[in-house]
Amino acid sequence: MMQRLNPTNPLRIVIGGSSGMPTPSPSQTSLPRSAPIPQTSLPRSAPIPQPSQTTLNSRRYTNKISLFLFVFHMVAAVGLVSFLIFKGIQGLIEASESVKRKERRILKFYLPQVETASLLSITLAFVWQKAVRQWPRIMVPFILWSSFFLSLSAGILLICFQRASTDGVGVCLIAFAIGNGLYACWVTQRIGFCTEILIKSLEPVPKFGDLNQPTYWMLGVGFMWMSLWILAVIGAMNFYFTPLVIIVLVLSLAWTAEVMRNIVNLTVSRVIALYYLRGMQSIPQNCFQRAFTQNLGSACLGSLFVPTIEALRVVVRGLNLLEGEDEFMFSCAHCCLNVMQSIFRYGNGWAFVQVATYGKGFVQASQDTWQLFVRQGMESIVDSDITSSICFLTGVCSGSICVIVVAAWTAKVHQTFTATLSLLSFFIGYLMTRIAMAVPHACVSCYYVCYAENPSNILFDKTIQDHQMTMADHGVAPATPRVPRRFSAAGA
Numbered sequence: 069m070m071q072r073l074n075p076t077n078p079l080r081i082v083i084g085g086s087s088g089m090p091t092p093s094p095s096q097t098s099l100p101r102s103a104p105i106p107q108t109s110l111p112r113s114a115p116i117p118q119p120s121q122t123t124l125n126s127r128r129y130t131n132k133i134s135l136f137l138f139v140f141h142m143v144a145a146v147g148l149v150s151f152l153i154f155k156g157i158q159g160l161i162e163a164s165e166s167v168k169r170k171e172r173r174i175l176k177f178y179l180p181q182v183e184t185a186s187l188l189s190i191t192l193a194f195v196w197q198k199a200v201r202q203w204p205r206i207m208v209p210f211i212l213w214s215s216f217f218l219s220l221s222a223g224i225l226l227i228c229f230q231r232a233s234t235d236g237v238g239v240c241l242i243a244f245a246i247g248n249g250l251y252a253c254w255v256t257q258r259i260g261f262c263t264e265i266l267i268k269s270l271e272p273v274p275k276f277g278d279l280n281q282p283t284y285w286m287l288g289v290g291f292m293w294m295s296l297w298i299l300a301v302i303g304a305m306n307f308y309f310t311p312l313v314i315i316v317l318v319l320s321l322a323w324t325a326e327v328m329r330n331i332v333n334l335t336v337s338r339v340i341a342l343y344y345l346r347g348m349q350s351i352p353q354n355c356f357q358r359a360f361t362q363n364l365g366s367a368c369l370g371s372l373f374v375p376t377i378e379a380l381r382v383v384v385r386g387l388n389l390l391e392g393e394d395e396f397m398f399s400c401a402h403c404c405l406n407v408m409q410s411i412f413r414y415g416n417g418w419a420f421v422q423v424a425t426y427g428k429g430f431v432q433a434s435q436d437t438w439q440l441f442v443r444q445g446m447e448s449i450v451d452s453d454i455t456s457s458i459c460f461l462t463g464v465c466s467g468s469i470c471v472i473v474v475a476a477w478t479a480k481v482h483q484t485f486t487a488t489l490s491l492l493s494f495f496i497g498y499l500m501t502r503i504a505m506a507v508p509h510a511c512v513s514c515y516y517v518c519y520a521e522n523p524s525n526i527l528f529d530k531t532i533q534d535h536q537m538t539m540a541d542h543g544v545a546p547a548t549p550r551v552p553r554r555f556s557a558a559g560a
Contacts, residue, residue: 124342126427127362134372134430135365138327145320149300152313156303167306174302177482178489182298184477185470185493190287192466192497193504197283200462200508201273204266208259208458212252215461218468220245225472226490229479233487241468248461255454262454264531269515270508272343279507282335282356286328286503294496297321301492318495325499326371327364329506330420334359334367336510338424344518344527345425359424366423366430373415373430378456384408413438417456420510421517440520449535455512459505463498470497 129135159171200207223241226234273279297317304313338355342348359367384404412434418441419433428436441447470493478486519528 123427124346124425128427129362129365130423130427130429131365131369133365134369138323138364138368141320141323145324148313148317148320149296152300152303152307153296154303155306156299159303159306171302171306173482174305177478177485178302179298181474181478181485181489182492182496183295185474185489185496186291186294186500188470188473189466189497189500190291192469193287193501196462196466196501197280197504197507200266200458200505201270204270205263208263208266211458211461211465212255212259215464215468216245216249216252218465218472219248222468222471222475222490222494225475226487229475229483229486231483231486234475234490237487237490241471244464248464251457255457258452258454261531261535262458265453265512265515266455266508268529268531269340269511272340273507273511275343275349276339276352279336279339279352281352282332282359283504283507285356286332287500290325290328290500290503293324294321298492321495322499323368323371325503326375327367329503330367330371330374331356331359331364332503332506333420333510333513334363334424336507337421337514340511340514341421341425341518344514344525345522355424362427363423366420366428366433369430370415370417370420370423374417377411377415378417378460380404380408380411418450418513418517421513437517437520440517444520444523445536446516446520446532448539449532450516453512453516455509459502459509462505463501466501467494467497470494 156171159167196211200211219241223238223245226238226241229235301314301317304310304317307313335352335356335358338358339350339352342350384407414431414434416434416438418437419428419430422428422433422437423430426433441450471490474493475486475490478489515528516532518525519532523533
């Protein structure tokens with residue numbers, strides 16, 4: 069509307085004063101309305117290019133190729149699950165007597181435990197999320213060490229059954245518990261700042277009473293799909309290439325559950341980001357519809373990128389810690405560091421905030437978000453944040469609890485299935501809990517990204533700024549996958 073104003077309009081003159089718009093002379097402004105203004109009296113200025121502003125209400129679909137691939141995958145998954153369920157029913161009705169007995173035994177000693185694990189994981193998901201929102205100062209260290217003790221207990225329990233299959237799973241859990249304990253000792257100094265950020269980022273949540281509604285929907289849909297998925301796994305045992313089919317089903321379920329988690333992430337990110345950046349109290353249901361439609365492609369692409377990036381991040385940090393006099397390990401560490409530099413530039417979990425807020429594609433949002441962190445000097449702070457690790461370990465806690473319950477139950481009724489059901493119950497417990505923990509994770513991401521975009525916002529305090537000053541005063545720069553220690557030492 070401002071651009072369409074007449075050049076002699078006083079409002080246009082005041083607004084355009086700094087853009088070189090000529091001010092009409094008194095003789096021109098004193099002319100009556102009906103008198104024509106000579107063409108030579110007003111020099112015609114060239115149109116001033118207006119800077120393009122990113123809209124908050126973009127209606128374009130992001131990452132359409134990944135959206136198409138996910139939809140195609142879901143159509144194929146539904147077809148495969150339906151076919152395998154049909155094969156399972158066919159085996160119960162038309163197969164030989166030995167096959168019928170095998171399937172009845174599987175249904176009797178397999179299905180109840182898995183359904184119980186699904187219900188238990190949903191209950192644990194809400195318990196963990198509620199506890200983190202209510203008592204963040206207690207829950208952060210509690211989750212770090214509970215994941216260690218629970219995974220260690222589950223591993224020891226499986227080894228006590230003295231079967232080769234359960235021993236293998238138990239050893240894996242114990243090895244993970246040892247690494248988990250070392251990680252908990254390593255990040256002890258970061259717990260205080262992580263807790264402060266978590267407390268501050270959760271402050272807007274009570275203003276939106278139905279913010280958890282998308283989580284309810286996703287967990288409900290996840291439970292129903294997982295029930296059908298379990299029946300498909302049972303049906304796969306009467307089909308050719310059973311191990312390959314089960315691996316395909318597992319990968320499909322992992323991608324689907326990750327997409328559901330990121331739909332919740334996008335919904336919460338838009339609600340909280342608009343509150344920080346514009347002071348708006350958005351309706352979570354509308355944000356959920358947007359995440360499920362326009363931004364679904366970015367959720368699908370990010371669901372493939374972010375878990376891979378996080379896994380590589382763990383590997384690189386491990387190599388970085390092993391870096392020393394060994395030239396081979398030194399070269400491997402820095403090779404991985406260079407790879408991580410490129411990966412983090414084009415794909416990171418922080419991108420979901422700008423995807424949800426501005427409707428950008430996932431790659432573009434990743435680049436823009438990281439540029440914001442670089443401009444504010446926040447790379448070391450966001451690199452050392454352990455919120456994503458806390459959410460991951462919360463899923464490990466739920467998975468370990470499901471393993472303990474299901475393994476103890478199965479060992480009493482049908483010990484042969486103990487190892488398989490332990491793996492499935494851990495997988496289910498982990499996935500369900502991660503969906504619920506997307507809410508606090510999204511809140512923390514919004515706090516960092518929105519602060520980087522506008523640090524002077526009155527909704528932010530000096531927590532990040534004070535931490536930056538403390539790190540600068542003490543010369544503390546946490547070892548990250550993108551900052552080799554020898555360069556940090558040289559800079560110091």
